Amino acid sequence: QVAATCFIALLIGLPWLAWLSSSTILAMIDAFYRAGALVFGGGHVVLPLLESEVVQSGWVTPDSFLAGYGAAQAIPGPLFTFAAYLGAEIGTLSVPLLGAALALIMIFLPGLLLLVAVLPYWNSFRRLERAQSLMRGANAAVVGILGAALYQPVWTSVVVGSSEFALALTGFLLLSVWKLPAWAVVVILAAGGVVITL
Structure with missing residues (x-):
């Protein structure tokens, strides 16, 4: 219950705090938390969300975004670690390592909170026929989002x-x-x- 409450409170509260404040750090924390919270399926699904947050806001140039994405593809591990590169690249903090750590923590935090909240109920939930239908529908949507992520920003830019x-x-x-x-x-x-x- 506590983890689910924290997940929802941060998802609703961070955008308000970022909107009320002129702090780029708060805006960055909100952007990476939302990107991690709204992604279902695989790491590549997060690309359009991250691109809209960091490139369209002017924090990172399109070339830097694609260079970081290319480097992230070459190393093992989840694509979410790409957030560390983006956090360091944003450059609003005097210490790039701090930006990298904040971005990495915030993109992984929603998944961790959801895992803790759902894990006790998962086995009984996934046996429900409606739950299986929901997951099949979500997986189909992920395929479409992956195709969109391949096309924009990767294909159209490269x-x-x-x-x-x-x-x-x-x-x-x-x-x-x-x-x-x-x-x-x-x-x-x-x-x-x-x-x-x-």
Whole structure:
């Protein structure tokens, strides 16, 4: 009960506090908490939310956002750790490490609160037929959101010509057909990006 109350209180209260205050730190805390709270499915679903919060607000440039996303793809672990890069990149704090820590804590906090709140009831809940229907519907929605995240901001920002399309297709084939590890594909495509800009 306490965890669920904290989850809802922060989800409702943080936007009000950020709106009432001119503090960029509060606005950042609110943005990352909401991004973590409103995501269901997988880490890539958070991309459009983060992009709208940090790029459209002017905190991070589109190029920096995409560079950080590319680096996050090359390392193991959940995509939510991308928030640490964004928090450090925002630069409103004198210590980038503090921004990184705040962003990382706030994006993971809602999931942790929900886990603690739901875990005692999960086994009985997931056996309900309506709950299974809800989860199937949510999973279908996640597929659509993932497609949207691939298209905007990634595809529209990166694939601007036939050379970029060929590079993207090569990366897809390297991952799906030849089963190369993600880090190797990132290195190969980075080299290919350098070549096509020469």
